Amino acid sequence: MTLITDITLRRILDSRGNATVEAEVTTEAGGFGRGAAPSGASTGEHEALELPAEEAIEKAEAEAVPALVGEVDATDQRAVDDTLREVDGTDDFSGIGANSAVAISMAAAKAGADELGLPLFQHLGGTFRGDQFPTPIGNVVGGGEHAEEATNIQEFLSAPVGAPSVTEAVFANAKVHARIKELLNEEDIPTNKGDEGAWAPPIGDAKAFEIVDQATSEISDKLGFEIGFGMDMAAAELYDEDEGGYVYDDGVKSTDEQIEYVAEMVREYDLEFVEDPMDENDFEGFAKLTDEVGDETVICGDDLYVTNVERLQTGIDKGSSNSILIKPNQIGTLSDAVDAIELGAENGIVAAVSHRSGETEDTTIAHLAVGTAADFIKTGTVAGERTAKLNELIRIEEQV
Numbered sequence: 001m002t003l004i005t006d007i008t009l010r011r012i013l014d015s016r017g018n019a020t021v022e023a024e025v026t027t028e029a030g031g032f033g034r035g036a037a038p039s040g041a042s043t044g045e046h047e048a049l050e051l052p053a054e055e056a057i058e059k060a061e062a063e064a065v066p067a068l069v070g071e072v073d074a075t076d077q078r079a080v081d082d083t084l085r086e087v088d089g090t091d092d093f094s095g096i097g098a099n100s101a102v103a104i105s106m107a108a109a110k111a112g113a114d115e116l117g118l119p120l121f122q123h124l125g126g127t128f129r130g131d132q133f134p135t136p137i138g139n140v141v142g143g144g145e146h147a148e149e150a151t152n153i154q155e156f157l158s159a160p161v162g163a164p165s166v167t168e169a170v171f172a173n174a175k176v177h178a179r180i181k182e183l184l185n186e187e188d189i190p191t192n193k194g195d196e197g198a199w200a201p202p203i204g205d206a207k208a209f210e211i212v213d214q215a216t217s218e219i220s221d222k223l224g225f226e227i228g229f230g231m232d233m234a235a236a237e238l239y240d241e242d243e244g245g246y247v248y249d250d251g252v253k254s255t256d257e258q259i260e261y262v263a264e265m266v267r268e269y270d271l272e273f274v275e276d277p278m279d280e281n282d283f284e285g286f287a288k289l290t291d292e293v294g295d296e297t298v299i300c301g302d303d304l305y306v307t308n309v310e311r312l313q314t315g316i317d318k319g320s321s322n323s324i325l326i327k328p329n330q331i332g333t334l335s336d337a338v339d340a341i342e343l344g345a346e347n348g349i350v351a352a353v354s355h356r357s358g359e360t361e362d363t364t365i366a367h368l369a370v371g372t373a374a375d376f377i378k379t380g381t382v383a384g385e386r387t388a389k390l391n392e393l394i395r396i397e398e399q400v
């Protein structure tokens with residue numbers, strides 16, 4: 001029994017320059033952990049609620065801190081997370097804010113690991129986990145809600161599926177990112193950047209498919225292992241019911257046309273990963289697409305599931321996808337995120353643990369991905385708040 005003895009909450013900057021919540025947890029025997037909440041821009045309609053940082057801190061200091069300090073064992077992550085849910089008293093963490101909840105949850109996990117003298121991935125995953133690494137998929141070109149005057153599709157993701165190690169995969173993605181800059185320069189296309197460090201050039205989706213295909217093929221040939229690519233369409237941001245479907249610069253696609261378009265791209269470019277190809281409430285559209293190309297590629301639900309086991313169960317029942325994106329702050333605690341990964345695993349749904357577009361130097365998701373044997377981790381390719389996680393993966397690989 002190693003009780004939490006202190007919790008400090010503060011406002012810090014995220015990568016977009018917005019205020020976010022950082023938590024520090026200290027335990028009786030001197031264990032210490034620090035965690036910080038990320039923040040989305042293309043957020044799902046059904047996500048847990050982020051409150052303004054100051055308000056979230058104030059509410060958590062009044063409600064959560066007294067219920068945890070001197071009361072809960074830091075090494076018992078379920079007890080920490082159950083307490084956060086109990087004191088919050090809502091389904092969407094609108095009581096204390098999902099940003100305060102996830103920061104405390106992650107800080108407590110790190111304090112628990114420190115207390116036990118274990119690396120975080122092992123504390124989260126247990127003794128028999130930690131030797132299986134995710135493929136890091138990293139956005140190299142993008143637009144949508146993450147950049148203006150760029151592609152309609154939010155993210156084009158380099159996917160080094162044949163890399164011999166996670167370290168080689170991380171460097172491969174950085175090389176693809178660099179090669180894309182050269183290709184854009186050759187055509188005098190401006191190399192603006194989006195929120196996550198991907199290039200955000202003023203080009204259409206068709207051109208982006210060509211450039212990313214060329215860059216991944218060239219770097220794959222150079223390095224001698226397979227590098228494909230995928231995409232996060234963030235289609236809920238494109239969908240407009242009043243317009244009758246998915247709104248692109250060159251026209252509107254109906255649901256059936258969207259399914260056809262995505263299936264065509266999967267086949268033409270042999271896509272490794274397709275996230276949110278349909279609107280966040282269209283379980284049926286997802287299911288049709290998964291039926292059509294689910295044996296050729298990974299169809300992943302992000303805004304569709306928002307890391308929520310009830311929504312995932314609906315997707316399982318309807319056959320909506322073969323993958324789930326996992327973002328701890330979408331649901332509020334690490335326990336909830338692990339529950340979603342495990343429900344998925346029991347039903348043949350592979351996990352992709354993910355950053356948010358607004359990030360901090362926090363590296364918890366690297367440990368969560370390794371500790372739960374997730375198939376993928378999506379956390380960018382360059383930029384300090386992204387490389388923090390990628391470099392942590394390199395360090396973890398050295399430890400196992």
Ligand SMILES: C=C(OP(=O)(O)O)C(=O)O
Nearest residue numbers: 040041042043355356357
């Ligand atoms: C990382 C993403 O973006 P955001 O954090 O803005 O939701 C995403 O949609 O997968």
Ligand SMILES: [Mg+2]
Nearest residue numbers: 232275276302
């Ligand atoms: Mg997404």
